[in-house]
Amino acid sequence: MANILVVDDELGIRDLLSEILNDEGHTVDLAENAMQARAARQSHHYDLVLLDIWMPDTDGVSLLKEWATAGQLTMPVIMMSGHATIDTAVEATRIGAQSFLEKPITLQKLLKAVEQGLARSAAHDAKTAPRGAAGGAPGVPAVPGDALQGAAPAGIDVALDDGPQSHQDFDLDRPLREARDAFEKAYFEFHLVREGGSMTRVAEKTGLERTHLYRKLRQLGVELGRKRNG
Numbered sequence: 001m002a003n004i005l006v007v008d009d010e011l012g013i014r015d016l017l018s019e020i021l022n023d024e025g026h027t028v029d030l031a032e033n034a035m036q037a038r039a040a041r042q043s044h045h046y047d048l049v050l051l052d053i054w055m056p057d058t059d060g061v062s063l064l065k066e067w068a069t070a071g072q073l074t075m076p077v078i079m080m081s082g083h084a085t086i087d088t089a090v091e092a093t094r095i096g097a098q099s100f101l102e103k104p105i106t107l108q109k110l111l112k113a114v115e116q117g118l119a120r121s122a123a124h125d126a127k128t129a130p131r132g133a134a135g136g137a138p139g140v141p142a143v144p145g146d147a148l149q150g151a152a153p154a155g156i157d158v159a160l161d162d163g164p165q166s167h168q169d170f171d172l173d174r175p176l177r178e179a180r181d182a183f184e185k186a187y188f189e190f191h192l193v194r195e196g197g198s199m200t201r202v203a204e205k206t207g208l209e210r211t212h213l214y215r216k217l218r219q220l221g222v223e224l225g226r227k228r229n230g
Contacts, residue, residue, distance in 0.1 A: 001025040001197055002047035002118050007037040007063075008080065009055045013103070017050060020110065023214065023224050025197020034058035041067070046075050047121045048114060050101075053081035053088060061092050068096045076117035080105065107210075111200060185220040192222070199224075 004026050006017045011032070018028045029044065031037040034057050040046075053060040060079055067073040079092045082103030089100040098117045101109060172179060188202070195201040203210045217224060 001027070002121070003027045003029070003045065004114070005029050005031060005037065005040055005044075005046045005049045007031045007034070007049065007055075007060070008052040009033060010052075013052070013080075017105075017110070020107065021114070023199045024111070024114075025192075025199070026114075034060075034063045037063060041072060048117045049075055049077045050114075051077050051079055051097075053079055053084050053092070061088060061095070064092060064095050064097060076120050078113050078117055181220060184216075185222055188217055188220065188222050 001024065004021055006014055006021070006028060007030075008014050008017070009032050014030045014032065018030060021028045029040050029046075031040050033055050037049075037051070041049075051060045051064065058066075060081075064073070064077055064079070067077075073096045076098035077096065079089065079097045079100045080103060081088070081100075084100070084102075092100060098120060099113050101113055188206070191202045191205055195205065199210060199213065203213045206213065208216065214224075
């Protein structure tokens, strides 16, 4: 999935956005002011930035303009605010912001804006990336089949010829509830792997409402989200 930077001086907003985006399988870094955002931007590559407008040291529009002037606006930026005027939103868009989210931010609007921003980021990367090996898509390295199988959770085999297939070896000599929980955990882990950690797609595939899915995964002890390596 994607590397995303969330910049907001409100702890509650940072935690909420981080939890939602982590549940979607993204890697999320947090900054509470422009100084931390600058340091993060210099240290890491981000596919998307969620940037609050009103911050105590440097406001988000000024930071956006700073990145644009320095040629560092290489990723989509989504502006956020609960008090911004139409003029402010228009100015941010003119400078180079991808879109604007008004607080309080709803789950649906957040995920839609992030999806659109990442699509733009992917299109930009596809234009600038070198062509891959013969037979591969531009900029996409070939992945060995055994590497894909190694990504599947224990007890599940991924068949590359016909798409993901599951194979479970369960101990049936135990109480029904324990056996059922083991099956359900393997089932959801399998779909999380196949859908790249996207809770939205897993909810669609399994036919569960997202809130019910979150609750079910936590009940089964399925770990959500990803952490940056290194």
